[in-house]
Amino acid sequence: MYAERDADEKPYVEYLDAEARVKATPRLEHGIVEANASQTIFVPDVAFVSWEALRALPEGESEPRVPEIAVEIRSPSNAKFLEQKIARYLATGTLLVLDVDPCSRTVAVHDARTTRTFASHERCEYPGIAWLAFDAAELFEDLDRLP
Numbered sequence: 001m002y003a004e005r006d007a008d009e010k011p012y013v014e015y016l017d018a019e020a021r022v023k024a025t026p027r028l029e030h031g032i033v034e035a036n037a038s039q040t041i042f043v044p045d046v047a048f049v050s051w052e053a054l055r056a057l058p059e060g061e062s063e064p065r066v067p068e069i070a071v072e073i074r075s076p077s078n079a080k081f082l083e084q085k086i087a088r089y090l091a092t093g094t095l096l097v098l099d100v101d102p103c104s105r106t107v108a109v110h111d112a113r114t115t116r117t118f119a120s121h122e123r124c125e126y127p128g129i130a131w132l133a134f135d136a137a138e139l140f141e142d143l144d145r146l147p
Helices: 051-055 076-091 137-144
Strands: 012-016 019-023 033-035 040-042 046-048 069-073 096-101 106-110 115-119 123-125 133-135
Touching: 040 076, 069 076, 076 096, 133 137
Parallel strands: 069 096
Antiparallel strands: 012 019, 012 040, 033 040, 046 069, 096 106, 106 115, 123 133
16 A cells, blocks of 8 residues: 655655655655555655556555565665665565666666676566566666766
């Protein structure tokens, strides 16, 4: 279930085991992961939920508790917290987490069993999701244009 928050409420805050962390994000609407038993609320940078998962929701629920795929953009200041978030995403039912690191120009694809890291010259693919395939370099093209 998505947390009940005003989309304009600032600062945006994520919770891991009831510990609050301010989230540097432009908008709240792009998704929230909530796991009440562990007092965890995350705001992924990008969240994906399939139509099938939406149609399978119990009556009265309009949004899933976790996305099927979460994408997080790594920064030097959030590295340790991000590792904890990735573990919690996977423990609460997220199928796949993409950890995008602009500094190293890599994409780490995490599932419940493995992590595979793709360098910017590689094609990022996940065998269980045929449509999830892209050249990792595409994620970093705009960075190369910065002065």
